[in-house]
Amino acid sequence: MSNKSIYILGYSGHAYVILDSLAKLNVEVLGYFDFEPCNTFDNFYDLEYKGNEKLVDLNFIDDSSYVFPSIGDNGIREKLIQFIEENELTQTSIIDPKAIVSDKAIIESSVYIAPGAIINSLALIKKGSIINSGATVEHECVIGEFSHIAPNSVLTGNVIIGKNTLVGANATIVPGVKVGNNVIVGAGSVVTKDIPDNSKWVGNSLRM
Numbered sequence: 001m002s003n004k005s006i007y008i009l010g011y012s013g014h015a016y017v018i019l020d021s022l023a024k025l026n027v028e029v030l031g032y033f034d035f036e037p038c039n040t041f042d043n044f045y046d047l048e049y050k051g052n053e054k055l056v057d058l059n060f061i062d063d064s065s066y067v068f069p070s071i072g073d074n075g076i077r078e079k080l081i082q083f084i085e086e087n088e089l090t091q092t093s094i095i096d097p098k099a100i101v102s103d104k105a106i107i108e109s110s111v112y113i114a115p116g117a118i119i120n121s122l123a124l125i126k127k128g129s130i131i132n133s134g135a136t137v138e139h140e141c142v143i144g145e146f147s148h149i150a151p152n153s154v155l156t157g158n159v160i161i162g163k164n165t166l167v168g169a170n171a172t173i174v175p176g177v178k179v180g181n182n183v184i185v186g187a188g189s190v191v192t193k194d195i196p197d198n199s200k201w202v203g204n205s206l207r208m
């Protein structure tokens with residue numbers, strides 16, 4: 001991202017991690033939108049409350065500022081990005097300086113890539129996804145829109161993840177597996193077979 005200023009939508013745990021990245025990137029944060037202002041003692045980053053984005057006039061936001069969805073929940077993040085698009089606000093992706101991203105990877109808009117994440121060659125990270133701390137997305141993987149690859153999970157080569165899917169922390173997915181839309185892969189799971197849409201997969205299938 002260029003050094004524009006930014007507003008964030010949502011101000012809780014996931015936002016705090018993003019705000020650390022923005023500080024390292026020297027991006028000025030002009031304020032946050034949320035249902036209501038946080039308590040003073042919870043305003044850890046001393047941000048100005050700009051209101052509930054659905055209720056305030058957003059005309060004061062011009063092209064010189066980005067608006068970023070800072071919510072970990074996939075469904076809510078999708079709705080926020082729809083809102084950003086409907087209001088023709090300017091999107092960006094945020095890549096923490098401690099992430100490693102191949103020049104040959106494609107990172108779409110409103111994606112967050114956290115510290116320690118690795119995105120290797122020819123990976124495609126679609127709109128609104130999160131690649132969280134220390135996660136590895138190997139060569140030629142595709143991450144669907146509004147999905148979340150949680151901390152330390154490992155997607156080996158050519159894995160395909162659908163839309164609105166959560167790959168839990170420390171999960172491993174073996175090469176070439178396809179995970180559907182609206183799937184939850186439990187933390188620590190090992191996935192060796194394709195997973196259909198709208199399902200939950202937990203644990204691993206150990207056998208000799």
Ligand SMILES: CC(=O)SCCNC(=O)CCNC(=O)[C@H](O)C(C)(C)COP(=O)(O)OP(=O)(O)OC[C@H]1O[C@@H](n2cnc3c(N)ncnc32)[C@H](O)[C@@H]1OP(=O)(O)O
Pocket residue numbers: 132150151167168169184185186187188189202203
């Ligand atoms: C920075 C961040 O914090 S990013 C956050 C990223 N989030 C994650 O990684 C969380 C991923 N979520 C999980 O792994 C959750 O445990 C879920 C979604 C799989 C839980 O699903 P639920 O349907 O609510 O399952 P529930 O908690 O009722 O457990 C059902 C059973 O599965 C077991 N189970 C739950 N999760 C797991 C898991 N990851 N691995 C193995 N077993 C599990 C439970 O122990 C329980 O077993 P039991 O019936 O023998 O008692």
